[in-house]
Amino acid sequence: MKIRQRGVTIGNLPVGQKNCITDVAGVKVGHTTLEHEFGEEKYACTGVTAILPHDDNLFHHKVVAASYILNGFGKTTGLVQVDELGVIEAPIMLTNTFGVPAVTQGALMYMLKANPDIGVSTGTINIVVGECNDGRLNSIRELPVEPKHAVEAIQNAKMEAAEEGAVGAGKGMICFGYKGGIGSSSRVVYDTSSDTAYTIGCMVLSNFGQKEEFQAERYKATEENSVPAYPTPADGSIIIVLATDAPLGSNQLKRVAKRCGIGLGRTGSHFSNGSGDIVIAFSTAHKIPHVSEISVETRYMLRDDHAVMNDLFQAASEATEEAIINSLSQAVTTKGRQGETVYAYPFD
Template identity: 60%
Template sequence: MNRQKIRELGVKIGALPTGEKNCITDVRSVLVGHSTIKEKLAGTDYACTGVTAILPHEGNIFQQKVIANSYTINGFGKTTGLVQVEELGQLESPIMLTNTFSVPAVAEGTLHYLLRENSDIGDTTGTVNIVVGECNDSYLNSIRQLNVTKEHAIQAIRNASQDRVEEGAVGGGTGMVCFGFKGGIGSSSRIVSSNEKCYTLGCLVQANFGKKEEFPYLRYGLKNLENNSTASKQPPGSIIIVIATDAPLDARQLKRIAKRASVGLSRVGSNIHNGSGDIVIAFSNAQTIPHNSSDVLETLTFLRDDSECMNLLFQAAAEATEEAILNALTKATTTKGRNGRKVEQLPYNFK
């Protein structure tokens, strides 16, 4: 069955228009790729996991860095690379998403990819900062088996394209659970226009959080929402939110944008539990910063904080995050995992 996005089911989220594909790859030059692992293992074990790669542009990311920042809504997470992103305000690697125990393998695979692309790393220049985000998919995935390898990370990067993003139980979202239903990867975008300026903001989420009773399903026109899945008894999990835009923003402004993603997260019902790793990574590819330059000064252009565009970008971040999470739910399919467990897809019982 070809599952649909929330908007295709007649539910409109927010007021701003979406991009043509209604996903993060509406932002020019942004690419997304997946590596999905679904495999029956010995006994009751099951590999139900994967990797998702978000590339900020189609060029050499290390040599042409983009401006970036992050925002931690709740820090129960095991990400890598965000300390340097916060310090320098730059992103120089793909953003990789996977399960908690696979962060080291994905970081290693991404490092191998970057070393092949850049002979100067660790030789004639410094090292490279790799960004990996994670959520715990151990309800469905036999996480102790360390099913993700460095090759899966490289494959996700190699698979990256500017096509419409594949959503649901794919890539890093393969084993994720959201509000007791099948969660995973979701994406959405918004177009912002003001004073003859037009920008795109896109969002991609790895949704793995929430209890069924927290989901405000009536808000979205769902009725008689029943879910007998034992996943409803699973502790609340986490979410990684990636925001991309082609609006010219500095690192401080990107953190302000990232904070607004928490508005969209709260609208779908998250109470941001103690054990939830809710982390936002935001970047702008409007301008790149060369790794090597003989210039002492770097000249860049940024939006004014008091411009109408900034307010619209705040709104776009909230709306796109809310819709991306819902798309993760409506696109995901019923998935079987370890110990005979099964997590049901969100039913399409709309009014």
């Protein structure tokens, strides 16, 4: 269950109807989860998660985007072009560290099939993939993730409230020594000057922190000695995906993305040396055509000095914090390779 169902409220802003990144209209999430033995003493405990900014053709109708690196110990693909051009044109994919090449290939295969013009009558495409290391539960060296699993995750994407916890890319992840993985939350802010509501949705792939760092008292959590924490090092990673329908430019999205670090820090993280703490943000307010005959585009954006921008900053920090705690609250005890077991956090 989500942390709010346990009687814990994080922050002050109202949440969306689903309290999920899919509260941002049009956003879809899909998972492929791998959990099986293969070969001798080998175990797949991993998966793929796909986040689609909208249900139209993503290559021909791009969205404004940005990324922000809290700590750069990560193996992502595609972020250089995202920050250069300020757009995303493919599903945002999440997986384990060694699964990045296969997931990149799978997402590319899916997009090439949907767009026969790519690489022929038009340019190439930029695939965005984020990762965390699930090697404590998953036989990561055996490369169990294949391109077809990325395709399946994209095809499984839905606008309903997404599954959370030990699913998809989060299947083998560990957070603060307990079972982590996929978590999501959302916030709604109101611009009274225009009588408009904007939604911010967050999805995380949590795989960081030691038990001693977790700020359990913030979440009314009382740990039982009978449920041991996995002795993980402080280093780890988190991928944070932030979606909004607020009309923001790429630089504004980067500014909002920076505030995700506040929510991450509130849980107990200090962005360790070997941690890949990365934010990928996008806005669905405008769909940018891949081809246009006009030389000038007109878009509307919020003013940086308007009060609603501060509300969006607050929304990003609150939604990130709650998404991380939901990844713990929704996860279940999971067994992996060589009999390793990581327990769900004992909130109850």
